Amino acid sequence: MDNFGVVLALLGAVLAALMAGAGSAVGVGRAGEAAAGVVTEDPSKFGKVLILQLLPGTQGIYGLLIAFITLSQIGILGGNVEMSLAKGFLYLLACLPMAIVGYWSALKQSRAAVACIGLVSKRPDQLGKAIIFPAMVETYAILALLVSILAITGIGGLPV
Amino acid sequence: MAVLQMQRISIYGLKKHRKHILEMIQRRGVVEINDVLQEDSIFQQADMSAQKTQFEKNIAASRQALEVLNRYASEKKSLFASLEGRKEIDAAEYDAFAQESEKVLHIVLRINELSKDIADARGSIQKLETQIEALTPWVALDVPMRFKGTKATAAFIGTLAGDLNQAALEERLAELLPQTPIQVDVISSSREQTCVFLLCRKPDAANVEDALRTLGFARPAAPSKTPPAERVKTLEGRVEEQRKIMQAAEDEIKGYADRRESMKFMVDYLTMRQEKYEVIGRLMQSRRTFVLTGYIPARDADRLSKELEEKFDAAVELSMPSEDEDVPVLLQNNKFAEPVEGVLESFSLPGKHEIDPTSIMAIFYYFLFGMMLSDAAYGLIMVIGCGLALLKFKNMEIGMRKSLRMFFFCGISTTIWGFLFGGFFGDATAVISRTFFGKEVVLGPLWFEPIKEPMRMLMFSLLVGVIHLFVGLAMQFIQLWKQKKYKDALYDVIFWYMLLTGAIVFMLSSQMFVDIAQLGFILSPLVGNVAAAVAGVGAVGIVFTAGRESRNPAKRLLKGLYGLYNVTGYLSDILSYSRLLALGLATGVIATVINQMGSMGGGGVGGAILFIIVFILGHVLNIGINLLGAYVHTNRLQFVEFFGKFYEGGGRKFSPFGVHTKYYKIREEK
Numbered sequence: 001m002d003n004f005g006v007v008l009a010l011l012g013a014v015l016a017a018l019m020a021g022a023g024s025a026v027g028v029g030r031a032g033e034a035a036a037g038v039v040t041e042d043p044s045k046f047g048k049v050l051i052l053q054l055l056p057g058t059q060g061i062y063g064l065l066i067a068f069i070t071l072s073q074i075g076i077l078g079g080n081v082e083m084s085l086a087k088g089f090l091y092l093l094a095c096l097p098m099a100i101v102g103y104w105s106a107l108k109q110s111r112a113a114v115a116c117i118g119l120v121s122k123r124p125d126q127l128g129k130a131i132i133f134p135a136m137v138e139t140y141a142i143l144a145l146l147v148s149i150l151a152i153t154g155i156g157g158l159p160v
Numbered sequence: 161m162a163v164l165q166m167q168r169i170s171i172y173g174l175k176k177h178r179k180h181i182l183e184m185i186q187r188r189g190v191v192e193i194n195d196v197l198q199e200d201s202i203f204q205q206a207d208m209s210a211q212k213t214q215f216e217k218n219i220a221a222s223r224q225a226l227e228v229l230n231r232y233a234s235e236k237k238s239l240f241a242s243l244e245g246r247k248e249i250d251a252a253e254y255d256a257f258a259q260e261s262e263k264v265l266h267i268v269l270r271i272n273e274l275s276k277d278i279a280d281a282r283g284s285i286q287k288l289e290t291q292i293e294a295l296t297p298w299v300a301l302d303v304p305m306r307f308k309g310t311k312a313t314a315a316f317i318g319t320l321a322g323d324l325n326q327a328a329l330e331e332r333l334a335e336l337l338p339q340t341p342i343q344v345d346v347i348s349s350s351r352e353q354t355c356v357f358l359l360c361r362k363p364d365a366a367n368v369e370d371a372l373r374t375l376g377f378a379r380p381a382a383p384s385k386t387p388p389a390e391r392v393k394t395l396e397g398r399v400e401e402q403r404k405i406m407q408a409a410e411d412e413i414k415g416y417a418d419r420r421e422s423m424k425f426m427v428d429y430l431t432m433r434q435e436k437y438e439v440i441g442r443l444m445q446s447r448r449t450f451v452l453t454g455y456i457p458a459r460d461a462d463r464l465s466k467e468l469e470e471k472f473d474a475a476v477e478l479s480m481p482s483e484d485e486d487v488p489v490l491l492q493n494n495k496f497a498e499p500v501e502g503v504l505e506s507f508s509l510p511g512k513h514e515i516d517p518t519s520i521m522a523i524f525y526y527f528l529f530g531m532m533l534s535d536a537a538y539g540l541i542m543v544i545g546c547g548l549a550l551l552k553f554k555n556m557e558i559g560m561r562k563s564l565r566m567f568f569f570c571g572i573s574t575t576i577w578g579f580l581f582g583g584f585f586g587d588a589t590a591v592i593s594r595t596f597f598g599k600e601v602v603l604g605p606l607w608f609e610p611i612k613e614p615m616r617m618l619m620f621s622l623l624v625g626v627i628h629l630f631v632g633l634a635m636q637f638i639q640l641w642k643q644k645k646y647k648d649a650l651y652d653v654i655f656w657y658m659l660l661t662g663a664i665v666f667m668l669s670s671q672m673f674v675d676i677a678q679l680g681f682i683l684s685p686l687v688g689n690v691a692a693a694v695a696g697v698g699a700v701g702i703v704f705t706a707g708r709e710s711r712n713p714a715k716r717l718l719k720g721l722y723g724l725y726n727v728t729g730y731l732s733d734i735l736s737y738s739r740l741l742a743l744g745l746a747t748g749v750i751a752t753v754i755n756q757m758g759s760m761g762g763g764g765v766g767g768a769i770l771f772i773i774v775f776i777l778g779h780v781l782n783i784g785i786n787l788l789g790a791y792v793h794t795n796r797l798q799f800v801e802f803f804g805k806f807y808e809g810g811g812r813k814f815s816p817f818g819v820h821t822k823y824y825k826i827r828e829e830k
Contacts, residue, residue: 126504135796142739
């Protein structure tokens with residue numbers, strides 16, 4: 001049980017990659033179904049709907065990013081893995097914003113993306129606006145990412 | 161860097177010159193037709209819908225013919241076909257093409273006819289094949305299927321359900337009809353059905369039929385007059401015939417492959433004429449004259465009117481559009497700003513009284529994009545890729561050229577930010593030198609590494625945001641000033657400047673904020689107090705003026721307070737720029753992960769091969785994802801945060817009567 005801290009920290013990293021990734025996978029898949037429907041009708045819209053399909057995919061990348069920063073901070077990618085229980089817990093908490101917000105924002109963003117794919121299929125000239133609606137949801141994933149990054153990089157220097 | 165001034169143009173000409181005048185205007189492509197005149201007893205519009213419909217029909221036919229041609233004799237296209245743009249032809253070539261348009265139309269119709277023949281033949285083949293299939297079980301039968309028997313015998317030809325053999329069938333019949341002589345022949349049998357030929361004496365025919373019915377006997381649906389084998393042969397002959405027809409039609413279509421260009425021209429030619437006839441339908445015409453009204457950019461007005469007056473004796477009248485007219489918008493910008501016009505257009509073109517924000521937006525666009533992608537190698541790839549394409553394909557379509565130029569400039573910015581933040585394929589130099597050469601060479605940042613100092617990067621991102629928003633407010637100020645709304649400029653811009661600047665300076669003088677932000681400096685308390693006072697004045701000003709539309713003082717005050725509440729909007733706008741940090745880190749960290757995965761094979765040849773594969777695949781993926789991310793979020797910062805401060809849009813795009821062709825561009829003789 002001496003090294004339980006690192007277990008908690010790893011749990012945090014894994015949750016960030018896992019939940020945000022799962023959310024993005026579902027989101028991109030859902031948007032992809034809608035996009036495929038549009039392309040059956042008009043193959044020339046492929047490029048436009050592809051952009052919209054990819055929008056809910058970024059959360060997975062942010063999750064990966066957090067997981068990677070955590071892994072390198074706690075020394076799993078080569079280095080010393082000694083860690084106090086409190087510190088491990090701190091890492092776990094720091095990863096939670098990205099894990100939780102990443103998961104739900106990807107799902108909700110995919111709904112906006114699906115709606116906007118419908119928009120683009122009827123009015124292809126409105127792509128600029130159609131991108132903005134899903135991008136609004138993304139803001140919250142970015143804020144969560146930010147909090148997680150700042151927290152994780154800050155924990156290293158704490159005397160616990 | 162501006163919205164072009166538009167003028168109203170009215171052209172009065174003689175009908176005999178109508179064709180030439182319209183063709184000239186169409187080729188110049190600078191006039192948007194806009195009819196404002198009412199019909200009266202002398203001037204009337206001509207109904208051109210019949211001609212237009214005919215053109216539309218022929219355009220559809222030509223497109224279809226091209227499609228058919230591409231199916232049977234596909235066109236070789238280079239990988240970069242979309243970059244090449246339309247082929248240019250000069251006026252003489254155009255006239256030569258136009259001369260033979262009748263002939264080409266003939267070919268078009270012929271191709272469509274052949275295509276229909278092929279479809280018909282394919283249909284008949286299918287039908288024949290079904291017939292052949294139905295006859296296959298009967299091939300062994302050597303009499304016609306309608307054979308009823310001889311003078312003394314009756315024949316039954318048909319099917320029974322299920323798989324029966326001769327012995328079983330004879331047994332069943334013997335059970336039902338003892339004492340009756342029946343000749344049973346099983347022609348063929350499968351799991352579903354058994355085809356049989358039965359012969360009995362004529363007097364027994366009725367009994368046999370009854371017995372057969374209880375066994376589920378059915379006569380074939382389409383019995384042949386000739387023996388089945390013979391019939392199959394005839395049908396196969398017909399199939400062969402149809403195949404020959406198809407082959408001949410295909411060959412003939414392939415023979416027209418050399419006319420593909422004429423057919424493409426046909427589509428263009430008809431599209432142009434259709435557009436012309438649409439305009440003719442909107443002209444006001446008397447017996448010998450016509451009037452055309454519309455908008456023209458002021459810069460082209462003089463040249464066109466002079467040309468029209470000299471060549472065709474037409475009278476041209478130019479005037480300023482009145483205040484309440486819905487004037488179309490056309491932008492003009494220099495080569496640096498022009499590429500982002502498309503981005504602006506995808507939001508909305510400037511409405512009335514709004515200035516064209518393209519040039520200011522361009523600077524921030526490249527700046528923000530570069531910060532988000534921030535990898536020197538990715539930037540260089542963009543610069544080289546777009547630069548080569550721009551150099552090689554001179555004849556590119558304008559829209560494509562603009563996008564490539566935009567990414568070219570974004571690439572330059574990305575490269576600069578990449579070197580400032582020390583990203584070159586992430587940390588590729590360090591990983592490669594460490595893994596394969598045993599000595600680490602780090603490409604250090606020229607400024608600082610965001611991943612090592614995220615707080616510093618966050619503060620810088622927010623600073624960029626504050627500048628961006630302040631410039632947006634300044635644009636609002638200019639707009640209000642130009643409309644002579646000086647009071648609004650004070651209330652809506654200056655007070656906000658005071659409040660925001662004061663608040664920021666005050667924060668910089670507080671120990672707590674400086675600690676959080678890890679800044680290396682702090683302003684003196686005196687400066688802080690002055691700033692707080694300035695912010696206070698601004699806030700009071702906003703409370704008293706934000707509700708100035710309302711007469712009721714209580715309502716006015718409440719609206720004013722709500723106006724002040726907008727400060728939270730500014731807070732969230734500024735925080736929104738933290739995405740600059742997040743996206744910049746995303747590029748760098750993913751690149752690092754890729755390099756690390758690649759170097760897992762260690763040094764040596766095997767490791768090098770693994771590294772190269774992972775490196776190429778990984779970085780292609782990373783460029784793709786982050787290019788998309790940077791594009792989307794730069795747009796968002798422009799559209800939501802920046803435009804939110806001053807820009808509404810709502811302008812209508814200038815869409816001139818012109819040559820809107822798909823395949824050819826007609827070069828103008830100057």
